[in-house]
Amino acid sequence: MTAIADRGYRTPNALVSTEWVAAHANDANVRIIESNEDTLLYPMGHVPGAVHIDWTSDLNDQVRRDYIEREGFEALMSKIGATPDTTVVFYGDKSNWWACYAFWVFQLFGHTKAHVMDGGRLKWQKEGREWSTDTPSYPATSYQAPARNDSTLRILRDDVIKYQKTGGQFVDVRSPEEYAGTRMHMPEYPNEGAIRGGHIPGAKSVPWAKAINPEDGTFKTAAELTALYVDLNKIDPAKEVVAYCRIGERSSHTWFALTYLLGFEKVRNYDGSWTEWGNLVGVPIEK
Amino acid sequence: MPAYPERLQTLLDVFAGVTDTHERTQLLIDFARKFKDVPADVATRPFSQQHLVKFCESEAYVWAVPNADGTLKLHFAVENPSGVSAKALAAILDKALSGLPAADIARVDAEIVEKLFRQNISMGKGMGLMSMVQSVAALAKRHL
Numbered sequence: 001m002t003a004i005a006d007r008g009y010r011t012p013n014a015l016v017s018t019e020w021v022a023a024h025a026n027d028a029n030v031r032i033i034e035s036n037e038d039t040l041l042y043p044m045g046h047v048p049g050a051v052h053i054d055w056t057s058d059l060n061d062q063v064r065r066d067y068i069e070r071e072g073f074e075a076l077m078s079k080i081g082a083t084p085d086t087t088v089v090f091y092g093d094k095s096n097w098w099a100c101y102a103f104w105v106f107q108l109f110g111h112t113k114a115h116v117m118d119g120g121r122l123k124w125q126k127e128g129r130e131w132s133t134d135t136p137s138y139p140a141t142s143y144q145a146p147a148r149n150d151s152t153l154r155i156l157r158d159d160v161i162k163y164q165k166t167g168g169q170f171v172d173v174r175s176p177e178e179y180a181g182t183r184m185h186m187p188e189y190p191n192e193g194a195i196r197g198g199h200i201p202g203a204k205s206v207p208w209a210k211a212i213n214p215e216d217g218t219f220k221t222a223a224e225l226t227a228l229y230v231d232l233n234k235i236d237p238a239k240e241v242v243a244y245c246r247i248g249e250r251s252s253h254t255w256f257a258l259t260y261l262l263g264f265e266k267v268r269n270y271d272g273s274w275t276e277w278g279n280l281v282g283v284p285i286e287k
Numbered sequence: 288m289p290a291y292p293e294r295l296q297t298l299l300d301v302f303a304g305v306t307d308t309h310e311r312t313q314l315l316i317d318f319a320r321k322f323k324d325v326p327a328d329v330a331t332r333p334f335s336q337q338h339l340v341k342f343c344e345s346e347a348y349v350w351a352v353p354n355a356d357g358t359l360k361l362h363f364a365v366e367n368p369s370g371v372s373a374k375a376l377a378a379i380l381d382k383a384l385s386g387l388p389a390a391d392i393a394r395v396d397a398e399i400v401e402k403l404f405r406q407n408i409s410m411g412k413g414m415g416l417m418s419m420v421q422s423v424a425a426l427a428k429r430h431l
Binding site: 040041122 | 312313315316319320369370371372375
């Protein structure tokens with residue numbers, strides 16, 4: 001794979017390489033964060049010095065279907081020893097699917113000193129790099145976060161309904177079978193609760209994993225991504241794009257690619273996604 | 288509640304007594320580390336799709352080989368190197384069920400997955416792990 005800087009990305013420094021992470025393992029201004037689907041992976045071995053963030057227990061409110069509020073984010077950042085000046089680097093399993101999700105939540109709180117390690121766990125492992133089972137501990141910080149700002153990166157139900165009525169541009173990043181409504185869940189995963197199958201009318205189907213190179217989990221080049229999203233699927237970079245999946249995790253990955261790698265003007269993640277739209281009374285679906 | 292084989296029930300009781308998330312995680316990881324790949328005299332790659340566990344994203348395979356005394360020995364393969372949970376479950380099933388008669392192994396059901404993994408099971412992994420248990424039970428039933 002070509003170097004990140006040579007891939008034509010709009011914001012290449014949104015990604016860092018495994019080499020960069022290895023070189024900054026002991027950098028006090030950098031906090032490496034692992035976020036996975038499989039919670040057993042981190043304790044089995046992680047990038048030395050990395051802390052673990054679990055998307056369910058650390059990023060989600062435990063009562064409401066929503067993300068943590070400012071106080072929760074401040075507590076989380078304090079726990080991992082991060083200040084507003086700390087550069088955070090996310091990586092994880094499944095080609096950084098969950099890492100991008102955590103990255104996206106961090107952006108809701110304006111922590112822009114953030115990167116994703118290209119290739120995630122898969123690339124680190126394939127390169128034979130060191131794994132650690134030591135759980136690091138960093139001195140607690142006093143982190144003052146702004147209130148969570150959902151307005152530019154996230155779109156909620158009522159606005160999705162309005163946007164859909166205007167013929168808005170949606171990208172459905174689930175599997176083709178989920179998009180078609182022939183399957184109510186992604187292949188090999190359980191049905192997680194939508195009463196109807198299909199997609200938001202007008203949505204384009206671009207499964208999230210098409211943005212990555214499966215052999216090492218790295219992102220495809222800007223030219224390849226442009227060919228996929230713009231040329232093949234006719235997604236207009238100048239118009240707002242709403243990405244969605246099942247609960248907003250896979251679509252975080254696509255949001256990251258469109259926003260940082262291709263420089264689309266306005267991309268929002270609809271984290272209500274199909275588990276909300278597929279159950280909503282009174283909204284149309286398409287199969 | 289079904290009457291599980293004694294060895295399995297003992298293991299479930301151990302897990303039931305572990306309320307600390309970190310301890311449960313470590314216990315599961317200890318099992319994952321004990322995972323042993325299917326020996327070459329039982330199966331070699333590429334494995335027969337007949338032994339593939341359906342719905343398991345970690346591409347797991349399971350075999351039940353009769354012992355001389357009529358009991359069964361379970362073997363597993365987990366092809367995804369990140370399939371830690373699948374490896375943990377495979378090691379648990381081997382420890383709890385190998386060496387038992389097919390009729391005893393056939394009594395295992397998918398409910399044990401929640402009992403073992405609790406908060407360590409994500410929404411996505413549940414079906415694959417339950418399918419692994421069901422595959423074991425189905426294989427055992429073929430030997431009845």
